[in-house]
Amino acid sequence: MSASLLLSSSSSSSSSSSSSSSSSSSSSSSxxxxxxxxxxxxxxxxxxxxxxxxxGELHRMxxxxxxxxxxxxxxxxxxxxxxxxxxPVGALLPDRPLHKGIIPGALLFGVxxxxxxxxxxxxxxxxxxxxLTAVVxxxxxxxxxxxxxxxxxxxxxxxxxxLEASAQAPAPPGVACA
Amino acid sequence: xxxxxxLLGGVALGLVAVGFVAAVRRPLGVSGxxxxxxxxxxxxxxxxxxxPLSRVEQAAFLAAIAVGAGLSALLAGTWGQLDxxxxxxxxxxxxxxxxxxxxxxxxxxxxxxxxVVGGGAVLVGVGTQWARGCTSGHGLMGVARLQKGSLxxxxxxxxxxxxxxxxxxxxxxxR
Numbered sequence: 001m002s003a004s005l006l007l008s009s010s011s012s013s014s015s016s017s018s019s020s021s022s023s024s025s026s027s028s029s030s031x032x033x034x035x036x037x038x039x040x041x042x043x044x045x046x047x048x049x050x051x052x053x054x055x056g057e058l059h060r061m062x063x064x065x066x067x068x069x070x071x072x073x074x075x076x077x078x079x080x081x082x083x084x085x086x087x088p089v090g091a092l093l094p095d096r097p098l099h100k101g102i103i104p105g106a107l108l109f110g111v112x113x114x115x116x117x118x119x120x121x122x123x124x125x126x127x128x129x130x131x132l133t134a135v136v137x138x139x140x141x142x143x144x145x146x147x148x149x150x151x152x153x154x155x156x157x158x159x160x161x162x163l164e165a166s167a168q169a170p171a172p173p174g175v176a177c178a
Numbered sequence: 179x180x181x182x183x184x185l186l187g188g189v190a191l192g193l194v195a196v197g198f199v200a201a202v203r204r205p206l207g208v209s210g211x212x213x214x215x216x217x218x219x220x221x222x223x224x225x226x227x228x229x230p231l232s233r234v235e236q237a238a239f240l241a242a243i244a245v246g247a248g249l250s251a252l253l254a255g256t257w258g259q260l261d262x263x264x265x266x267x268x269x270x271x272x273x274x275x276x277x278x279x280x281x282x283x284x285x286x287x288x289x290x291x292x293x294v295v296g297g298g299a300v301l302v303g304v305g306t307q308w309a310r311g312c313t314s315g316h317g318l319m320g321v322a323r324l325q326k327g328s329l330x331x332x333x334x335x336x337x338x339x340x341x342x343x344x345x346x347x348x349x350x351x352x353r
Binding site: 031032033035036037038039040041042043044045046047048049050051053054055056057059062063064067068069070071072073074075076077078079080081083084087088089090092093094095096097098099101102103104105106107108109110111112113114115116117118119120121122123124125126127128129130131133136137138139140141142143144145146147148149150152153 | 181182183184185187188189190191192193194195196197198199200201202203204205206208209212213215216217218222224225226227228231232234235238239240241242243244245246247248249250251254256257258259260275276277278279280281292294295296297298299300301302303304305306307308309310311312313314315316317318319320321322323325326327328330331332334335336337338339340341342343344346347
């Protein structure tokens with residue numbers, strides 16, 4: 001129901017701001033592609049039916065005492081390998097190279113995943129399943145993500161010599177600074 | 179509750195990922211959508227790729243995950259009866275968390291347990307943004323394309339999750 005709310009609100013806003021080009025420009029368009037919603041729905045169903053949202057099932061996977069979910073993930077990777085080979089767009093997807101955040105980020109993620117039983121997708125699926133613990137998980141994932149993004153923004157601030165220029169740059173729309 | 183077996187579940191998960199790429203012409207990634215909503219810079223457009231998800235689309239995508247899982251739980255007759263949702267019927271007693279016997283034996287079913295879930299989730303948020311990907315973007319999409327960053331990230335997060343889970347079990351006598 002919340003998805004349909006978002007859909008209706010977006011369609012109304014896109015009709016009001018129809019001047020922005022929707023084909024080439026990306027972030028300015030507020031049209032919701034149905035495939036994005038369908039993909040989310042299907043992902044939620046599968047995560048739930050797999051038991052990927054179940055702390056006990058995940059724990060048995062990660063202690064290797066039940067290989068069902070390990071096997072499922074392996075099968076999913078194989079299906080994805082084959083599918084992306086068959087799709088022309090599969091070769092166009094952006095690279096995922098090594099970067100400085102890979103190892104420390106994955107370390108934190110692994111520990112947090114084992115403790116909370118929630119990867120980002122599973123936390124949201126848990127919420128949909130009506131699990132009360134997921135309220136804490138979703139808020140935690142969002143807070144941690146926001147914390148990282150805030151730190152990343154601070155660290156990418158320009159040096160002191162250009163601070164004055166950058167302070168004038170992010171003027172909110174509607175605020176005249178002429 | 180009866181879960182899908184590994185073959186059905188694995189094929190379904192793979193088809194979801196491939197179907198998403200075919201229809202949206204972008205990689206599937208949950209943490210990317212979460213990051214976009216909390217302030218990450220937008221994704222890169224590329225030749226032959228679909229437009230990066232707008233914030234509205236990111237919100238719709240995440241909401242749809244919840245709705246899909248909710249429909250699944252409704253059909254299974256388990257909606258609202260899992261984990262801490264049973265608080266309403268059981269009261270805020272020692273068994274309020276309800277994440278199962280292993281979790282309860284290690285962390286209890288009270289305040290410590292809630293703190294572990296919340297603290298772990300914060301680590302998930304920081305870690306997936308830092309690594310720029312999670313189980314879907316790195317573990318599934320990136321590994322399937324043999325991307326170096328994703329292979330390393332997935333080995334590290336699976337490895338540390340396995341170590342952490344084994345440590346959770348230490349001294350519990352193999353429950």
